Amino acid sequence: MTDLRDGTSSAGHVSVESDRSTASSDAAASTEATATETVVLDLDDPRATDRDVVGGKGAALAIAANAGCPVIPGWVVTVYGTRQIDGEGIDVLEAELQEAWRGGPVVVRSSSVVEDGDEESMAGRYETVADVTTVEQLRKAIATVLDSRTNVADDTPDLEPQHDIAVVVQRQIDPTWSGVAFGVDPVTGRPDRRTVAVVCGDPDDLVSGTVDGDTWITDADGAVVTEPEDPETDPGDDLIAAVVDLVNEVGERFDGPQDVEWAADADGTLYLLQTRPVTTEVTAVPEGPELGTGPIAETFPSGMAALEVDLWVPPLREGIAHALRIGAVASDGDVDASPVLVTIYGRPAVDLELFGRSDRNRSPIRDRARRVVASWRLGRLRAALPAAGRRIARRTDEELGQLGPLEDYADEQLLDLLHRSRDVLRALHGHEVLTGLITDPSGNELTGNGVALRLLADARRRGLTDAEAIVREPAILSLYAPRIGGEPDLPEVTDVPDRPDRTTDPEAPGVVREALRMRVRWVHELQARAALVLGRRLHDRDLLDQPTAIRHVRLDDLCASVRSGTAPDLQPPPADDALPSRFRRGADGTIVPLRSGNGDDGTGAGGGTGRGKPFVMDDETEVDDIPDGAVLLTAALGPELAGVLGRLEGVVAETGSPLSHVAILAREADVATVVGLAGAREDLADAESLVVDGGAGTVERSTS
Template sequence: MIPLWRSRKNPPEGIQLALTAGSGHQHLHVLTLMSDESEIAEWAGGKGRNLHTLTVSGFQVPSWSVIGLDIFAEFARGTGLDERLDRLLADGPGGRSPEAAAATATEIAALIRAAPLDERIAAALALAYRQVGGGVVAVRSSGAQEDGTEHSFAGQFDSFLNVHGLDQVTAHVRKCWASAFSERSLRYRAQRGLPPDTRGVAVVVQRMVSAERSGVLFTADPMTGRTDRHVVSAVHGLGEGLVSGAVDADTVVMDAATGRPLSTVIGGKQERYDAGAGLGCTVSPVAEEDRGTLSLTAEDLARLHSAGLRATARYGSPQDIEWAIADGTLWILQSRPITALPCAAGIAPEAEGELRLWDNSNIIESFGGVVSPLTYSFAADTYAKVYESYARALGVRGDRLREVQEWTPHLLGYIHGRVYYNLHHWYRMVRLAPLYRLNRRVLEKSLGVSESISDESADALHPFRPRPGMRGRISRLSRTLTFAGRFLAIGKSVDAFHRDFYRVYEEFNNVDYDALRGDETYRRFCRLQRELIEKWGPMQVLDATILLSVGVLALLTRRWLPDAPDWFTWAAAAPGGDVESAEPAWALAELAARVRADDQVRRLLERTRDADAHRALRDGGHTEVLAAVDAYVADYGYRSPDELKLEVPDLREDPAGLFTLLREALPGTAGSGQEGRGGETDAYLDRHLRGPRRWVYERVRGKARVALADRERLRFCRTRAFGAAKRMLRAMGRDLAGAGAIESWDDVFMLRLGEVRGAYEGEIAHAELKELTALRRRQLATDATLHAPSRFTTRGAPYWSGNLERAGWAGGPAARSGARELRGTPCCPGVAEGPAVVTDTPREIGGGILVTYRTDPGWVPALSSAAAVLIERGSPLTHVAVVARELGIPTVVQVKGATTEIRTGTLLRVDGAAGTVTVLAEPSADGTAVNPDSRRTETHP
């Protein structure tokens, strides 16, 4: 575990006693938001795990700590209670009479109440209370299997509100421990065939909120099972009366997609249904003077609806959410799956079949938003070829290779026009290399995956059926040795690949494909796939090298530099020097400097539309600047926003976007005046790590830095390969349009790659294509209106059996919750203050704080005019994040809700080291910040 005092020079009194190993004792886990996810998963119980997930996902959650399962185990072991529990529960409650079961529960409760607490246990409970600030708290049981997808254990364990003082907290912790063995919880287990669990329960200690309004939110109708409905029940004040049934609650049924109220029940008496709600009910009108006052405002309902959408998307299933509103803030107290959802008319029951886990993490860096069928199918085909080739490069052959070929074509999924990782297959791919446990953790960090899968699930995933016995060990050893050889020679392999790539690439780049016959262009396209893309497989050893070296570097940092900040490992691994991926930003800064030096050119660009700027430079005789612009386009024209989306024109086809970025760079704000973090990292290492450890650390660090730099070189190759494919497919589109097969040349993007091939290989009739492309355009337009969850699960066929409805796919934008502070993953340290620029395109930054849902490599030039960068999705190894570190721009990634909660003009304070984003002032009615000139950037060594 990571001790809670790690960030302090001297541990507070009592923490060492409670938590550190000594005199043969094991660690005891008092868990908080800063604890490792693996520790949370093992020791926090279901309620504790969900609180951690909610907090790191950006929900407003009252401060909490968890008294881990192992603390009860230590209590039971130290008092001899564990042996007595084993004897009392030996037969289980199912085989006993009700009287005997009740007697067992009573005896266990008495034992727990009377057993003494040793010094370490008492100190741990005191620490948990202090971690939430003392005062008035809630004490809640958190069973190991509680709030799960199969068994909720709802109401089986005890929770207590308004507990004050350490003595009362200790007494109620004992009551929570005892509730794990109550008659009702033992009966619950017996009825479901679950054996008694002598681990007891973890206990959550959570700060109480002085609620003005509180209640529960179901993101599916618990009575009918309809997933197109949200149901809110609310009362004034705290929610004890609601839970106990002593108070009649206000109930509002909302449309799950839009949040529009469909029906309202006030205090269980009056009802009001909106016209056209479609509920199939007839309700007599209620006189206005007879109606009560609804406890929830329209803003409250909007925030609850938004929170419900986010929670459903986050967990991938309908949720039962406890909430409270205090001082204008919506607090989420806990969230659990609805495990007993009935089947509504017209709504399919829970699907059965293969479990698939979909996550868009950093795939949206390459394929953001709705993408065309041609883009998806070309990408999926490319991934399949590359990773099959990777398996071959590691020596996978025969039946095992055929098993790999079953899942490599499905590394990506296409759900309502969006591209997702089919994540279980990526775990299978990582397992081709050695050190799977380490590499899969780093894979999750590098992809920006917000939640790890369990060790049990991960261990069940294999690229092919493992061979038993000696034959299997020899096979694994052979693959490990092959990987080791490629790992050690990866630098030379990358250099050789670069030489061969650019030699072949020149043959494809210097061709006018519109001058060729369509079938000839198609043949060249097949060659491009064969000679450039399929040879990429062995280079995936580089990704495995990054996972391995960064993973080892993180382990060394954790062990040898325990006080290092969260961003340190990523900064230590940063390539440094001349990183190829930063070249567009530097080149744009040089181009801007050239324009600034010529007042006439500057004035021309400032008053000319982007679409007309190139022609205006030519007509004005500004040949030198025009030549510099053309040189930039020639060198970096394929490196443009959404560069991997085939339907999006790049700068070579439409240079207008370059002039937008150039105009923003003219004030000369490049890099916010900062330098990269290499010197700062070295200085920290000089102060804290010396001798043999420093030598080992630098060897691992050097491998990671070189590998990351090589990856950026390969990404330029990928960009150019996709750029060549983009030109070819556009030419084929014009050829098909000329032949009358499609209405317009850009209809080619509505076809899948196999259909384009079929048109040239005689596998599909041209007469089919017009109707097909029209259908696809209509479908994509509909898909674009849907709210797309970032992560969800399906079973069986994803589009059927209500899979996507349960996953939270819905229409309409998400509502704001009003959060004043957001958290994310620290990526590059430094503090910046300034107005937010929320955008989905790399434009109009102007020295503000760039806030976006996702980025792609084409955003790199925009960094030169950003004071700080906030990315809702992505990871510390996202392309833009790597470059931002090189430029020294404060950066935070995985900022949940950033583009929902923050509006353009909002005055922000970004702390790139802490990973926090603070709202200082909301924009005025005209969208400008209250103090738009309050821009400040600091660095912290």
């Protein structure tokens, strides 16, 4: 904003080329003039509701003023008027400005025809000039606003430097409180939420992004849902509710949610400073449980195709449900009422409320989880679970060892193998989850990932290909996610130090859990290879274009195709976009992202404390791009990270569990790790430096 209290302006004057034309004088003087030929219009003039005449901001204020909303009185130099200034200089409107002037101070703002539209607001792009107290200052202020078009045009394709613009002039107020408010949640698009940001004084610093202000989230009626932590302002609940009422009223007038700038003076009088359509995509009112990728993000870091979903998701869902019941982490009624595990466009998500990771009921679930740990300490589970886990692991090994070459199996035998192996997965998952409930996240057990990395490094030193290494040492499979078809994507490692301090006691719950997880991965691989054999056979019979297309066939359709000799239906590929770390679904299935309950609700996964510059990992990032000494911000702890952990200062994941493969491996490498910190990539990417405390589960910004 430019301040004209000293009577000067940093912007250049618009040149004066000639006296105003007779035509423009006659048009301004004529009471019969149309809006498009009028130089000045009051905001309460119905003709000022046309954005082609007064620009987007002016039209919005005029519509609100004519509807009775509390708009500060003012007037607009129309597009027709500024065109004359562009052509002939500011003096061309001398008479009209003198006549419209009603004393100061006033605020002079832009109102471009491309401003405050449905798709783009252009907020803050043009100059605003405050403290204008004379006509001479008004002339300079108008020139400043018009000159600011050049910078906007430089940054906006297909926009001419002298594009159409009007200028809004309003009485300046001295507010006690001000801010912005949204008729939906601007982050999630939830239509049942309102967001009110508040600062002391005028809203310029808030709108420009210089300060954050304090933010209240309310329901549609103004009842506070979330308050700011350690607020610097105290506007009171009544003012917050009044602002929400204003946002709702303006939304009704404009037939859609609005982004509103507002101000309130000392006696509580509320003013509408500006309104524009919310550019956030409006989603839906969420219902049902809080979902998220949570503890399964590492097992399935990318989307699964149809056959992968059918083979791997039902056993995992049933295993989780069984473990939660046996462990008393959730009641039978809670489990029966929950989806437990869902897939959305091939992306899996769990019911976070069952795992104690929901903001809605975190404490009760954690209380039940603590009772499981107490039972373990009392010895009721101490003997049973590790012994049962070892038995299942041995039985799985025996069944896998009895298998012959898959190419020797008949089609029906392969189909039977796919079905029976799902029962094996169900048992493995159930015991693995239950054992995880009693495993100390800070334990010192040797990890499956650590073993696999050492085996891979040794195989490469001996000159083996990755495929040969996997055949010789199947434990290496744990280093990449399961998939039907495709080549193994293994990390680049050449040497991994031994960790003799790690526990290898087969009775230790952590060791048993790692053994069960390893068997899960082996069964996944068995199913993937069996399916691929069937894919090659269907391809040879001209029923599939390529063998790997088998992953896009539902299991029932695959059985029918094999038995009938008809081509199977192919399902759409999985979605490329990852799911939000926390979300609920609308009645129509819409994904509604949820805000995290607070800014530091991550879970410590150990590794001590680390400090470094943040580096954001997205879907396009290669692990070789990750710089040494960085604090990695990632959606999930995928297996591809195993080979780079040793050169990082810290890892912060938006999803995941302290008991995941890579989290355990990070502890093994003494890398500070925090998991389950929703929104970390967006919220922390701009930090100069981050301090990660893997014990406390906190991530703090630092300037050194």
